[in-house]
Amino acid sequence: MSTVQITRLSMPKWGLSMTEGTVVQWLVEEGTILEQGDEVIEVESEKINNAVESPAPGVLRRQVAKEGDVVPVGGLLGVIADAEVPDSEIDAFVEEFEATFVPEEEEAAGPEPEKVEIGGKSIQYLKMGESDATPLVLIHGFGGDINIWVFNQETLSTERPVYALDLPGHGGSVKDVGSGDLDSFAGIVAGFLDAMGIEKAHLAGHSMGGAVAAAIAIQHPERVASVTLIASAGLGEEINSDYIEGFIAANRRREMKRVLGTLFANPDLVTRQLVNDVLAYKRLDGVDEALRAVADSLFPDGKQANVLDISRIQAPVLVIWGDKDEVVPASHAQNASSGAKVETIENAGHSVQMEAAGKVNRLISGFLDEAES
Amino acid sequence: MARRITFMQAINEALAQEMERDETVVVFGEDNAGGAGAPGEDDAWGGVMGVTKGLYGKYPGRVLDTPISESAFVGAAAGAAASGLRPVAELMFVDFFGVCMDQIYNQAAKFRYMFGGKAVTPMVIRTMFGAGIRAAAQHSQSLYPIFTHIPGLKVVVPSNPYDAKGLMIASIRDDDPVIFFENKVLYSVEGDVPEESYEIPLGEAEYVREGDDVTIVAIGRMVSMAEQAADALEDEGVECEIVDPRTTSPLDEEAIYESVENTGRLVVVDESNPRCSLASDIAALVAQNCFDHLKAAPRMVTAPHTPPPFSPALEDLYVPDPERVAAAVRETLGTSDRARA
Structure with a gap:
């Protein structure tokens, strides 16, 4: 038997509720030589469109799924192998896969969001991955929730436990934000570490969540192993107040689709389901008031109230930005301290962790490994 | 929660x-x-x-x-x-x-x-x-x-x-x-x-299901009839988009037009009697406002122009069912320009 490597390109699972995806289009032809991480095929899930990346170097030998096909999670999209592998082996590989593949049951048992009381506030969180490694805690931004990490959390949880939490006023957490300022959010996350029995954690924050992570790292250096700041607030004064105000004001699908489009270099990535999910949250009593209070506290008069001195962070710092960010300018990356590692990703917007998920995951993963070594 | x-x-x-x-x-x-x-x-x-x-x-x-x-x-x-x-x-x-x-x-x-x-x-x-x-x-x-x-x-x-x-x-x-x-x-x-209180604004339709072949606008209980029809049609390779207006006044016309402009075909499912119904209203609005996008005549699936019968057998025939919805969808696809062969 030959020992040639044949690699499956499968339908990914983006988020707990995803059971299948639709092939939008192939981004490369059969016969293309691929590096690991090259974008190969665009897939539409309920929430958002995204590109599936090549899991290994090799040649795209077969496009098994056709454009428009609906493929279950784990199903075969294509086959990657060296050019020398004969076609007959590729055929046999596909045949065997299709004969043995069993799609996972709908609503398969997986980690479910849970609730914990922190300082009298009910906080929702989702934990993925079990190991003794230093955990990673993910902190979303203004108007976000645990779902903004849908393309990141599971991938990152193969090496360490990864927690994502909903800040007060957001997602499934209590709607009462109190003062809604940075310190109150930092206090909730510090309380969350206590509640989970986490002595020291890697923190990663997106946008406003980045400022929260940085504030914790400054206030509690002993609790923080590293800080990843993604399109982060807190590094400069400018912020797109049209986005903030538009998000608070939007109550109809069309407005919200336009507002959410601001988050991406390619606004077409925003699906109706994503818009519906955000609106279902926004329409709960108390949410608009909570968002208003947070915006008034953190972004008064169209500017960021908190510009942090990142040089005071003792832990290693990674700064990631999409160069097409229209909410917080990518130029703020230059305000990070000289010790920080700065990575700018081309053709990605504010939600770079969604739009360029594969690249962001590799950057974070590599950075955390380095921080621990 | x-x-x-x-x-x-x-x-x-x-x-x-x-x-x-x-x-x-x-x-x-x-x-x-x-x-x-x-x-x-x-x-x-x-x-x-x-x-x-x-x-x-x-x-x-x-x-x-x-x-x-x-x-x-x-x-x-x-x-x-x-x-x-x-x-x-x-x-x-x-x-x-x-x-x-x-x-x-x-x-x-x-x-x-x-x-x-x-x-x-x-x-x-x-x-x-x-x-x-x-x-x-x-x-x-x-x-x-x-x-x-x-x-x-x-x-x-x-x-x-x-x-x-x-x-x-x-x-x-x-x-x-x-x-x-x-x-x-x-x-x-x-x-x-x-469990929490929340408002859904009056006048905003919901896209119950997305698809590129036919738009089904369905009202109230008829949404589930449309979904059952769409499930059956999916097996035939037909992708239905289902729009639920949720409120008939105000009517979210834009959501209906947006869908029909993409699919080019309309089926309206309405449990009311056919004359001066929501079905006839929506079909007329679409004919007037999306004419250039239409690939087939809009179809209406409604109750007949009779009172609801007391006979169980007749009452079951009276209410639009998934088979009638699917048949109407197939009629809109019956023309030769069907996109997917």
Whole structure:
């Protein structure tokens, strides 16, 4: 038997509720030589469109799924192998896969969001991955929730436990934000570490969540192993107040689709389901008031109230930005301290962790490994 | 957090949460509290189907039984709304509207207009409609087109528990008279509904399902018929997009046009009688506004132009079913320009 490597390109699972995806289009032809991480095929899930990346170097030998096909999670999209592998082996590989593949049951048992009381506030969180490694805690931004990490959390949880939490006023957490300022959010996350029995954690924050992570790292250096700041607030004064105000004001699908489009270099990535999910949250009593209070506290008069001195962070710092960010300018990356590692990703917007998920995951993963070594 | 409750529980919860939040919300109608024969307050019937069950004990003095005089209590609701309360009156079956229509269309619907915008009329009339429970011609009609016709009224026809709760809360908070249509067959249907209060704005359609081949606009209980048809058609390689207007007045025309501009084909599923129906209204609007995008004539799937039959066999034929919806979809695809071969 030959020992040639044949690699499956499968339908990914983006988020707990995803059971299948639709092939939008192939981004490369059969016969293309691929590096690991090259974008190969665009897939539409309920929430958002995204590109599936090549899991290994090799040649795209077969496009098994056709454009428009609906493929279950784990199903075969294509086959990657060296050019020398004969076609007959590729055929046999596909045949065997299709004969043995069993799609996972709908609503398969997986980690479910849970609730914990922190300082009298009910906080929702989702934990993925079990190991003794230093955990990673993910902190979303203004108007976000645990779902903004849908393309990141599971991938990152193969090496360490990864927690994502909903800040007060957001997602499934209590709607009462109190003062809604940075310190109150930092206090909730510090309380969350206590509640989970986490002595020291890697923190990663997106946008406003980045400022929260940085504030914790400054206030509690002993609790923080590293800080990843993604399109982060807190590094400069400018912020797109049209986005903030538009998000608070939007109550109809069309407005919200336009507002959410601001988050991406390619606004077409925003699906109706994503818009519906955000609106279902926004329409709960108390949410608009909570968002208003947070915006008034953190972004008064169209500017960021908190510009942090990142040089005071003792832990290693990674700064990631999409160069097409229209909410917080990518130029703020230059305000990070000289010790920080700065990575700018081309053709990605504010939600770079969604739009360029594969690249962001590799950057974070590599950075955390380095921080621990 | 969301949990599964029925369509009926969703409406009951909306009423309870609004009564809790706003003491001007009052509920009345025939048997809404308990009615004759109920053994006591705790076991009060809460309406003929039990939608208002439990409210009488929780909100003393704010859940009232009325005499069997729709004209009197619907008129009372209009007057109460004009003078500071937010009444939710129950017209047991919409089929009974004839005896109180003046109070609705020529009084409540006209107050804001006739008083130069100085009056508001925040009233909701909840009413049951639809065939399917062997209740015969005088208790089974789908009369929302009649109310949709009248300026000054808002008309809500929810299709699922999540929408029912959010639309009821929005209806109670709205300053205009709202006619809220509850399909009696949906009462036992379960769905995920958040415990918290939330509003769904009146006049925004929902895309129940996405697809590129045919747009199915379906109203109320007909949404589930359209979904069953779409499941069957998917096996034939046909992708249906289902649009649920959720409110027939105001009507989210843009959402319908956006879909038809993509698919080029329209099927409207409406349980009402065919003439001057929502089906004919939407088909006409699409013909006028999306003509250049249409690849086939719009099709209407409705009840026939007869009263709902009492015979179970005939009643089952009367209500549009998934087979009829699928057949109409296939007719719109019957032309030779079908995109997917």
